[in-house]
Amino acid sequence: MPLSYQKRQQKLSFDHLMLSLSEAFERLPDHRRRNASYPLADILRSAFAMFSLKSPSLLAFREQTRHERRNLRAIYHITDIPGDTQMRAALDPVAPAPLRALFAMLFAILQQAGVVREYFYWHARVIVALDGVEHFSSTKVHCDHCTTRTRRDGTTSYHHAGLAAVMLHPDHEEVFPLDFEPILNPDGATKNDCERTAAKRLCAALHEQYPDLGILLVEDALYANAPHLRQITGYGWSYVLNVKPDSHPSLVRQFAGRLASGQVSELRRTDGVGIKHYFAWTSGLCLCDSAVDVRVNYLLYEQTDTKGHVTRWTWITNLPLLARTVERVMRAGRSRWQIENETFNTLKNQGYHFEHNYGHGTQNLATVLAVLMLLAFTVDQIQQRCWELFRKVRAGLRTKVKVWESLRSLFKVLLFRTMAALYRRMASLYDIQLQ
Numbered sequence: 001m002p003l004s005y006q007k008r009q010q011k012l013s014f015d016h017l018m019l020s021l022s023e024a025f026e027r028l029p030d031h032r033r034r035n036a037s038y039p040l041a042d043i044l045r046s047a048f049a050m051f052s053l054k055s056p057s058l059l060a061f062r063e064q065t066r067h068e069r070r071n072l073r074a075i076y077h078i079t080d081i082p083g084d085t086q087m088r089a090a091l092d093p094v095a096p097a098p099l100r101a102l103f104a105m106l107f108a109i110l111q112q113a114g115v116v117r118e119y120f121y122w123h124a125r126v127i128v129a130l131d132g133v134e135h136f137s138s139t140k141v142h143c144d145h146c147t148t149r150t151r152r153d154g155t156t157s158y159h160h161a162g163l164a165a166v167m168l169h170p171d172h173e174e175v176f177p178l179d180f181e182p183i184l185n186p187d188g189a190t191k192n193d194c195e196r197t198a199a200k201r202l203c204a205a206l207h208e209q210y211p212d213l214g215i216l217l218v219e220d221a222l223y224a225n226a227p228h229l230r231q232i233t234g235y236g237w238s239y240v241l242n243v244k245p246d247s248h249p250s251l252v253r254q255f256a257g258r259l260a261s262g263q264v265s266e267l268r269r270t271d272g273v274g275i276k277h278y279f280a281w282t283s284g285l286c287l288c289d290s291a292v293d294v295r296v297n298y299l300l301y302e303q304t305d306t307k308g309h310v311t312r313w314t315w316i317t318n319l320p321l322l323a324r325t326v327e328r329v330m331r332a333g334r335s336r337w338q339i340e341n342e343t344f345n346t347l348k349n350q351g352y353h354f355e356h357n358y359g360h361g362t363q364n365l366a367t368v369l370a371v372l373m374l375l376a377f378t379v380d381q382i383q384q385r386c387w388e389l390f391r392k393v394r395a396g397l398r399t400k401v402k403v404w405e406s407l408r409s410l411f412k413v414l415l416f417r418t419m420a421a422l423y424r425r426m427a428s429l430y431d432i433q434l435q
Helices: 003-010 014-027 040-052 058-062 066-075 084-091 096-112 195-209 226-234 249-260 326-334 337-349 365-386 388-397 400-413 419-429
Strands: 120-122 125-138 147-150 156-168 176-183 214-219 238-242 265-270 276-288 291-304 310-317
Touching: 003 365, 014 040, 014 096, 014 365, 014 419, 040 058, 040 066, 040 084, 040 365, 058 084, 066 400, 066 419, 084 365, 096 176, 096 195, 096 365, 120 214, 120 326, 125 195, 125 337, 125 365, 156 195, 156 337, 156 365, 176 195, 176 365, 195 214, 195 226, 214 326, 226 238, 226 276, 226 291, 238 326, 249 276, 249 291, 276 326, 291 326, 310 326, 337 365, 365 388, 388 400, 388 419, 400 419
Parallel strands: 125 214, 214 238
Antiparallel strands: 120 125, 125 156, 147 156, 156 176, 238 310, 265 276, 276 291, 291 310
């Protein structure tokens, strides 16, 4: 890595990123009355701090010691700290779109520091995974924008969900959200919004927010349909999409026919630990009988472990399939699991309390809170990738949950001017060597 990029990445401390976000919150439009009790920027900073500190609930965040309040003002730049009722009331009418634009701001910071270059996978293209996640569910609390499901017992459940776009790389642990598209029923809707419709909106938003970014889209079989492929190839994007025999029978028949007639290329190898790898591929298949104009390349990959257990995957792609490229295409396709494991699983099980109901509201509250939590997660991922102090503390404490627990404990009882000072104190208490 060039020295200039190393220096830029080392500057991406929490305090640097928080200052950028704090200034961005100041610039967001506030459509409330001029005599509002709390500035919108302070309310946004407070909600962000709640997720940054991994508070288990809004009420727990509001029950602050004097030291916590002073630390919130110093580290999170909060002038007036709102109560839970004021926070919910002020955030409910806030439009999510301006907040979503902050993902692009953080991405620009990563780009300037050379991190995006490190994530190039296929020439100058980065892998972007799309997947849906539910962040609110109830059988009682609901609003006009909730999607609904009818349960087996006849009761109705209400939900808020969203479609996340995340930049990732098979060789890197950190993932970086690029946007979050709500899956919500618009006013007057007679049927549920869905992931496919949300994907159309999200891809359009990605194309607008990141017009110069080379994208290699990886998705599951739900998105392997003609309208979606026409849209993303119209943007000049590449793709590797999972397909399954039951969802794409026409592709399976075409591939089987070519295999029987010797028109499929094959590659077999056994690695150093005895795992067998089999690749079979062909090009120019019709996606389905109703979209004969949409031609795709088809890759089958089988992995046989040392006990003889066989696992099979199949993908379609517009990348060239050759003996020298099929393994990289396979790794791109399999990297999609990172959006589930490194993003959603982290949010649900490593201290972020993603599935806790911090507030539902009647307009945008649930979505705004989800976006703010994802922004806090993005800042944590940037720290983990770039900030040496955070990396050493995390390595010394082994788990993120312990890092967050220790951070909250110190935040309550000691005064700090910066997050860097807090992490240095944490390192001292746990005898973690920083030099």
